[in-house]
Amino acid sequence: MRFAVIGAGGLGGYLGGRLAGAGHDVTLIARGSHLAALRAAGLTVIGVDGAATVTPVRATDDPTGIGAVDAVLLAVKTWQLDEALAALPPLAGPDTAVITVQNGVEAPHRVAQAVGRHAVMPGVAKVIAMLAGPGTVRHAGGPGALDLAEWDNRPTGRAERIREALVGAGITTTPPADIWADLWAKFLFVVPSGGLGAVTDATFGVLRQRPGTRRILQAAMAEIEGLARAHGVALPADIVARTMAFVDQQPAEGTTSLHRDIKAGRRSELDAWTGAVVRLGARTGTPTPVHDVIHEVLSLRESGSASA
Ligand SMILES: NC(=O)C1=CN([C@@H]2O[C@H](COP(=O)(O)OP(=O)(O)OC[C@H]3O[C@@H](n4cnc5c(N)ncnc54)[C@H](OP(=O)(O)O)[C@@H]3O)[C@@H](O)[C@H]2O)C=CC1
Numbered sequence: 001m002r003f004a005v006i007g008a009g010g011l012g013g014y015l016g017g018r019l020a021g022a023g024h025d026v027t028l029i030a031r032g033s034h035l036a037a038l039r040a041a042g043l044t045v046i047g048v049d050g051a052a053t054v055t056p057v058r059a060t061d062d063p064t065g066i067g068a069v070d071a072v073l074l075a076v077k078t079w080q081l082d083e084a085l086a087a088l089p090p091l092a093g094p095d096t097a098v099i100t101v102q103n104g105v106e107a108p109h110r111v112a113q114a115v116g117r118h119a120v121m122p123g124v125a126k127v128i129a130m131l132a133g134p135g136t137v138r139h140a141g142g143p144g145a146l147d148l149a150e151w152d153n154r155p156t157g158r159a160e161r162i163r164e165a166l167v168g169a170g171i172t173t174t175p176p177a178d179i180w181a182d183l184w185a186k187f188l189f190v191v192p193s194g195g196l197g198a199v200t201d202a203t204f205g206v207l208r209q210r211p212g213t214r215r216i217l218q219a220a221m222a223e224i225e226g227l228a229r230a231h232g233v234a235l236p237a238d239i240v241a242r243t244m245a246f247v248d249q250q251p252a253e254g255t256t257s258l259h260r261d262i263k264a265g266r267r268s269e270l271d272a273w274t275g276a277v278v279r280l281g282a283r284t285g286t287p288t289p290v291h292d293v294i295h296e297v298l299s300l301r302e303s304g305s306a307s308a
């Protein structure tokens with residue numbers, strides 16, 4: 001199949017590298033020193049069981065020469081989506097799927113405004129992958145899975161072909177009963193853990209062990225459960241207990257990307273994570289007091305004016 005990956009960073013590089021390694025026609029759209037390294041020495045994916053290099057790998061910063069592809073993996077951060085969307089038109093044919101992988105529940109809607117719902121396949125990535133340096137991606141954990149579906153979850157030939165390509169490339173994927181419920185379930189895990197982790201600078205191990213932080217985590221998850229209900233999304237009745245059990249299985253030293261980005265002073269996805277909870281809560285009249293506090297504290301810290 002023909003794939004284009006817009007944003008060949010941690011996640012896009014991992015998925016694109018696996019697909020290219022399995023023989024698919026993959027073009028990575030990248031920039032800067034990462035693009036230079038991809039062109040010079042290919043893409044190296046350091047996995048849990050060793051490293052593999054795909055070389056040569058097709059990489060460019062100019063989408064105009066690629067032509068229409070079967071699927072675009074839109075793998076940039078949420079705040080980079082507008083710029084990435086500008087690269088889409090030359091890649092899109094009448095049946096091209098545009099797969100979103102962003103954490104949060106708003107990215108598919110933003111992309112659909114640009115390309116239409118028929119083109120968008122919301123995806124949920126279950127992997128921990130990061131750029132280890134120019135041209136190199138590290139798969140640090142997680143099952144290495146990408147679940148995706150059509151907007152209305154109906155089975156289609158293109159969804160099936162993409163799943164076959166993923167499985168053939170060693171990426172686990174399961175047809176979801178409802179991709180929106182899966183997106184919200186992941187939202188309910190990452191946002192409370194990320195927000196509270198960033199506020200306290202605590203790892204999963206600490207957050208789950210202290211009675212106080214554990215209670216706040218559960219209260220934050222319950223807020224998102226209420227928000228999902230307000231959006232007509234059916235989550236399992238025991239979603240908070242299930243998600244706490246999942247938190248209990250995470251490596252004790254683990255943190256989320258939101259926490260790591262804020263701690264390192266990099267631009268974060270705060271607006272698409274905690275910000276979205278506050279925004280959607282206000283829009284639907286759903287109380288989100290825990291997220292309101294977390295959002296205010298982290299916004300203040302990100303604005304750099306905490307000591308002004
Ligand atoms: N990494 C993971 O394991 C997971 C990530 N996600 C989600 O996936 C998304 C991507 O995350 P992640 O891969 O970690 O982020 P990264 O920052 O590692 O990767 C994004 C890449 O896209 C590049 N990029 C951005 N805009 C453009 C553009 N217009 N043209 C070319 N390249 C561009 C960035 O380059 P530059 O640095 O120059 O801006 C960067 O290399 C996030 O929304 C995240 O929530 C979801 C689950 C797991």
Ligand SMILES: CC(C)(CO)C(=O)C(=O)O
Nearest residue numbers: 103127128255256257258
């Ligand atoms: C699942 C998890 C926590 C893995 O990195 C994630 O998606 C994130 O931190 O952004």
